[in-house]
Amino acid sequence: MKPLRDSLNNGEFAITAEVAPPKGADASAFMEKARLLKPMVNAINVTDNQGAVMRMSSLAACSMLASEGIDAVFQATCRDRNRLALQSDLLGAFSLGIKNVLALTGDYITMGDHPSGKAVFDIDSTHLLQTTCLLNQGIDMADKKLEGNTDLFPGAVVNPASNPLEPQLMRFEKKIKAGARFFQTQAVFDTEGLKRVVHIAEKRGVKVLTGVLLLKSAAMARFMNSNIPGVTVPDRYIEMLDNSLNPLQTGMEIAASQIDELRNECHGIHIMAMGREEKIIDIMQMSGL
Amino acid sequence: MIITSRKDFDGLVNTLRGKKKVFLLGCGECSTQCKTGGESDLKEMSERLAGVGIETTGAVVVEEPCHIPLTKKELRTNKSAVDDADAVMVLACGAGVQSTTEALPEKPVYSGVDTLFLGNINRNGDFTEKCSMCGQCELNSTAGLCPVTRCPKNLLNGPCGGMEDGRCEVDREAPCIWVEIYRRSEKEGRMDEYMAISPPKDYSFSLKPSSLKIR
Numbered sequence: 199m200k201p202l203r204d205s206l207n208n209g210e211f212a213i214t215a216e217v218a219p220p221k222g223a224d225a226s227a228f229m230e231k232a233r234l235l236k237p238m239v240n241a242i243n244v245t246d247n248q249g250a251v252m253r254m255s256s257l258a259a260c261s262m263l264a265s266e267g268i269d270a271v272f273q274a275t276c277r278d279r280n281r282l283a284l285q286s287d288l289l290g291a292f293s294l295g296i297k298n299v300l301a302l303t304g305d306y307i308t309m310g311d312h313p314s315g316k317a318v319f320d321i322d323s324t325h326l327l328q329t330t331c332l333l334n335q336g337i338d339m340a341d342k343k344l345e346g347n348t349d350l351f352p353g354a355v356v357n358p359a360s361n362p363l364e365p366q367l368m369r370f371e372k373k374i375k376a377g378a379r380f381f382q383t384q385a386v387f388d389t390e391g392l393k394r395v396v397h398i399a400e401k402r403g404v405k406v407l408t409g410v411l412l413l414k415s416a417a418m419a420r421f422m423n424s425n426i427p428g429v430t431v432p433d434r435y436i437e438m439l440d441n442s443l444n445p446l447q448t449g450m451e452i453a454a455s456q457i458d459e460l461r462n463e464c465h466g467i468h469i470m471a472m473g474r475e476e477k478i479i480d481i482m483q484m485s486g487l
Numbered sequence: 488m489i490i491t492s493r494k495d496f497d498g499l500v501n502t503l504r505g506k507k508k509v510f511l512l513g514c515g516e517c518s519t520q521c522k523t524g525g526e527s528d529l530k531e532m533s534e535r536l537a538g539v540g541i542e543t544t545g546a547v548v549v550e551e552p553c554h555i556p557l558t559k560k561e562l563r564t565n566k567s568a569v570d571d572a573d574a575v576m577v578l579a580c581g582a583g584v585q586s587t588t589e590a591l592p593e594k595p596v597y598s599g600v601d602t603l604f605l606g607n608i609n610r611n612g613d614f615t616e617k618c619s620m621c622g623q624c625e626l627n628s629t630a631g632l633c634p635v636t637r638c639p640k641n642l643l644n645g646p647c648g649g650m651e652d653g654r655c656e657v658d659r660e661a662p663c664i665w666v667e668i669y670r671r672s673e674k675e676g677r678m679d680e681y682m683a684i685s686p687p688k689d690y691s692f693s694l695k696p697s698s699l700k701i702r
Contacts, residue, residue, distance in 0.1 A: 281687065303648075304640075305656070317639075320687070324643075325686070361652050365665055371682070376684060427648065
């Protein structure tokens with residue numbers, strides 16, 4: 199598979215998969231999943247302490263992927279690092295062979311497993327995009343010339359399910375202005391908002407990878423609804439999972455039908471299999487991709 | 488107004504480490520409003536201390552204990568009661584506590600309250616933080632509503648993806664301030680301000696400890 203940037207620049211339908219780094223120092227299971235996914239995805243997207251739960255750094259995990267020739271998307275949140283740490287991590291990431299960065303604000307710290315920690319939020323994700331572009335030009339936020347520039351492909355997130363959508367779309371426009379070249383979305387179950395996002399993206403020459411979530415059970419869907427900011431699984435899917443004898447299979451069918459529906463709606467998909475990454479192969483076959 | 492809340496009483500008694508006599512100092516402004524350091528709060532504290540065998544040698548409510556000369560003056564007026572005490576317990580914000588520390592170089596000073604935030608008064612006994620005194624006011628580009636304080640992530644460029652139905656990701660009961668800024672900017676024809684990318688904040692303006700001398 200082509201790297202993410204080449205695939206999007208060629209106008210191909212891109213596929214990325216999200217994999218969480220281990221909660222611990224043993225990355226063997228993480229790498230096993232990544233190797234399984236390698237032939238099917240353009241890039242593997244590695245979360246950065248997602249849900250504010252402490253894990254191995256996205257940077258380290260992305261570096262392991264890069265060393266095996268897997269295109270990695272380094273998720274970088276503004277929650278845990280100030281402007282110095284973020285810039286030095288971006289420089290380090292590029293020097294380790296990481297080509298893509300996804301700039302995120304980050305889930306709030308009290309939602310995770312270290313709720314008494316200090317949230318940083320020195321800069322926001324819009325600033326992190328501007329900063330990535332500066333580093334690509336060989337200068338830093340303090341306007342100092344760098345010894346070697348980066349060539350990172352800057353990405354960001356947008357939530358088409360936001361209600362009201364307008365303020366989110368304005369922020370999306372700002373992120374484009376700040377230099378984002380590709381966007382990935384939260385899990386999308388309703389394409390109405392997505393259509394507006396893609397319309398703006400196409401006018402502005404950026405790409406949108408739509409989030410597809412593997413619903414493993416009705417309980418998980420309910421958990422996501424009450425605990426994951428920005429995700430709303432519609433009742434009709436929860437009912438289907440509730441009534442299913444094999445909820446995982448049903449969840450895979452739902453994901454496959456969504457992928458099928460999204461093929462002509464956006465520029466790629468971003469699959470979040472929530473620990474069942476081995477099922478991504480089957481989902482993609484079921485979807486006809 | 489500086490908002491304070493009472494410290495846990497048992498914890499406070501432990502902190503006093505066996506001191507038998509204290510002098511109490513309250514605040515006639517903010518801490519009176521917060522019911523932490525007014526006349527009746529000092530009286531209540533004195534009674535509770537008596538209940539655990541700690542005598543109150545005297546008490547004074549200083550009009551503004553953040554005012555160092557005023558605090559010094561009040562402590563001088565109460566010199567014998569202060570001298571008689573093993574420690575002074577201040578029922579006022581951290582500024583009031585430290586005026587007292589400065590006024591009494593050789594007397595142990597304890598704080599009986601926790602200092603919470605600069606608050607607006609919604610109604611009696613109901614306070615909300617709207618300004619965090621960041622040193623570089625953003626209100627002119629955010630329709631008069633402060634995201635530095637009222638967005639838990641201090642976002643300067645719009646709502647995060649966790650906003651749902653106009654509510655904040657961190658507190659689902661609270662409105663997302665960026666949705667409010669958006670609505671107000673739109674209503675007031677200030678969308679150009681809303682759409683301009685706000686640069687990273689200059690935190691050198693909020694370097695601690697701050698000081699100001701008016702020339």
